Amino acid sequence: MTDHHPAEPGTTAPGPADPATETFVRHRNLLFTVAYEMLGSAADAEDVLQETWLRWIGVDLEQVRDRRAYLVRITTRQSLNRLRTMKRRKEAYVGPWLPEPLLTSPDVAEDVELAESVSMALMLVLETLSPTERAVFVLREVFDVGYDEIAAAVDKRPDAVRQINHRARRHVDARRPRRQVSSRQTRAALEAFQHALETGDPQGLLDVLAPDVVLVGDGGGIKQAALRPVVGADKVTRLFLGGLSRVVGSLTVEPTEVNGNPGLLVRLNGDLDGILAVRLDDTRVTGLYYVRNPEKLSRITTETPLTLH
Known part of the structure; x- marks a missing residue:
């Protein structure tokens, strides 16, 4: 549902609803x-509403x-x-597909369960489930909906819903971050990462990145981004520092809250270039997710x- 749609509730003449x-x-907000x-996808979620x-x-x-x-x-x-229907769109998508990032309020970050459930890291794990598995997992594990009610929905x-949820939970648990990391730890890692980027310090980047870190960029065929994930701290460091050396103009990085977790907002000559979200295991960055596709930055x-x- 879009804000300008005439049928949206709450936009009618004053009076008792x-x-x-x-x-x-x-x-x-729950829906x-x-x-x-x-x-x-926020755009698709609005259409669903x-x-x-x-x-x-x-x-x-x-x-x-x-x-x-x-x-x-x-x-x-x-x-x-x-x-x-989105499955067909993703198959035709240019390069990796990342979830649409959301600017979120501090109360989302304070709700640990909510922040984890909308984190870029977990949202990417959910992408590996079938549609029915994803629906069952989200309703049961995130929103604590009863099995009978889920059965009616799917x-x-x-x-059968119990079995699907058991299978989905096992799949997600094997792929989600090994240990819950606090916002403070994530912010500290991002600050170190940001400082290393701004000073062009390769050792600083290597110190904060896990050896098997994965960088996923989403340009959607509109903005330049790696067409497949980049794996390994050395390769990711070279990619970032090499890219920075070719930047024409002023690149600035500032902290923000994205999907209930600390992230970085990147501007080029004052214009928004993208949003960087991270996944941490212990104190090292194991996942970097950079959304550049302008259609996903609204x-x-x-x-x-x-x-x-």
Whole structure:
């Protein structure tokens, strides 16, 4: 759903809202968070919310026992439909595909479970699940939805949903960061990384990067970016310092909060060039995710509210 859409609830004339609108508005941030975690795209999540709203206003509320659960169910089904169409878009995408980064408020970072669930590192792990596995994992492990309710949302039996979640959780646990890292540790690593970049210090970069660090760049065929992941601290260091030496103009780097976690906002001659998110294992950077595709940078000018409730 886009802000300018005439059907968006809350944009009508003043007066008491009808129950359908009131319920939708109350749960909108939750529904957006569900859709975003399933899709990795804010633009697609907004479209899913519009589709959810159009279906919701046709529902007989007298027949709905739990309105929040019903809305989550509609959102899940619409997200599943969109995931399948996104699969074709990703197959035709130029270079690696990264989730769309969101500028988030401090309260998102303070909610440890929420911050981890929308972190770039975990969102990339979720990309390796099938659409149904992703829906089940997100609803169960992130939003603590009951198996019966998930079964209704994904059109499976509850026992099948339990098996799917067990399989998905095992898959995610094998690939997520080994240990929860605090925002303070992440910020310290980013500060060291930023300082090494600004001073052109190769040893400083090697000190903060894990030997098997992976750099993933997303230019979407619009901006230049490596067409495949770059692996290894030496290669990543050479790529960064070599790229900096060819920059024409002024490159500035500033800390920001992206997807509930510390990140870096990069500007070239004052214009936004990209957002850098990181994955840490212990105190070393094991993943660097640089989104340059301008079509994915519209959500870092204003904070996006996210919630698990």
